[in-house]
Amino acid sequence: MTTTRSSASLLARQWQHGGWLSSLLLPLSALTAWAVARKRRQYLDGSRPAYRAPVPVVVIGNVYVGGTGKTPMVIATVDGLRARGYTPGVVSRGYGVKIGPDARVGSGALEAARYGDEPALIARATGAPVSVHPKRALAARALLQAHPDVDVIVSDDGLQHLALARDIEIVVQDERGVGNGRLLPAGPLREPASRLQDVDAVVTNIGTPNGPSPTIGTARPRHVQMWLEPGAARQIEGGATRALSAYAGQPRIAAAAGIGNPERFFSTLRAAGITLASTLPLPDHHDYADSPFQAMTADAILVTSKDAIKCAALHDSRLWEVPVQAAFSDPQLFDWLAQALRQRAPG
The missing domain is CATH 3.40.50 (Rossmann fold)
Known part of the structure; x- marks a missing residue:
């Protein structure tokens, strides 16, 4: 390694x-x-x-x-x-997911395992219909057929x-x-x-x-x-919310990110006044089939929305999603x- x-x-x-x-x-x-x-x-x-x-x-x-x-x-x-x-619709590749010959179209709370983490996040955040297939033209056709109002x-x-x-x-x-x-x-x-x-x-x-x-x-x-401006944190197991400022000054706060540039997420948290006791950079599109958090000694572990989509099955009450909004x-x-x-x- x-x-x-x-x-x-x-x-x-x-x-x-x-x-x-x-x-x-x-x-x-x-x-x-x-x-x-x-x-x-x-x-x-x-x-x-x-x-x-x-x-x-x-x-x-x-x-x-x-x-x-x-x-x-x-x-x-x-x-x-x-x-x-x-009335927008979204097409995406569905990275890491075996789609098959036909595009997969959905909206709302989509499974990351079926649509990919980014399409699932986009669907949840926007409510827009999403169509996934490696061939974007095929995905576009399927999207318009399923949602002619787009x-x-x-x-x-x-x-x-x-x-x-x-x-x-x-x-x-x-x-x-x-x-x-x-x-x-x-x-x-x-x-x-x-x-x-x-x-x-x-x-x-x-x-x-x-x-x-x-x-x-x-x-x-x-x-x-x-x-990217961070919003209030949301506990993945339970759905409680907490102002990000509540973590400032706490000694046992960790962060993890399975995105293209994990350090960017960690820097965003530090800019919000949070001292990170430890950080865990993971490969982009990490699947979380097994928990990488068991060895982490932390009261709270802050993760990105892209990671949170896949972490619900881990049932770890320390995990908190930190959503961001583009400005x-x-x-x-x-x-x-x-x-x-x-x-x-x-x-």
Whole structure:
């Protein structure tokens, strides 16, 4: 385990700053560049057809592999569009779940084991219908068939899934930016950094506000800062709520996170005045088939909403979910999005 973590840490440093390992992998990155360019060219020239939904499609994705904060952005987008008169639906891959040939469509309290943790969280947080399948076009068709009232589709991830035509592309990145600027595996990028110039908006997840916001203008892409504001904690076993400030000054508070960047969650808690006696970073999409908390000596263990979706079966009264809500430097972000959708609506 120590060797695996050490290797992952080395690769993370190389992906951010470059180095001997990154340079060694550059020939493989050239193959990635060729494959990415070829695929994009095929969709642009029509040799590979893309499904054009009868309603507008907003894709929220990233070019940096792994977690950058897409899920809170998807939830905020669904809520923002609904507040402006739309009836949104969501399509997602359903990471880690065997879906089968047909898309799986549901809403409300969905099982993470059947839909994936992020789709289940999005469905619970927004109430919007969610359709999951690795083929986003198939998921979109199934969503519209089951929910014909949906008049805009929000794609959770899928920037590189060009088989689903889109009207708006939003990239979510974090403080790592584009890292060393190289494509996989020499760097962390799924597509060249120049792809950021082709999208409609770049949302940077900064963790906590710490300086002047970017100037809002009409240039494309639109640059916006996002940060995550924590709400009151909710006990997973029992449903009691407690103000996050109640944990400040307590000596035996721990935190765990199975997300793309666990340290971001821990930093959010520390910024709220909580001293963490211990932290447990877990792999993204950790399944919690067995409890990783038995050896933790803590009065309370704070976890993310994405983890809480899967932790109910553990029946551990120490577990408390800390929900977060996205906030933005641009108060007109979703007004802009709604107007852009009206201008680019299919047909």
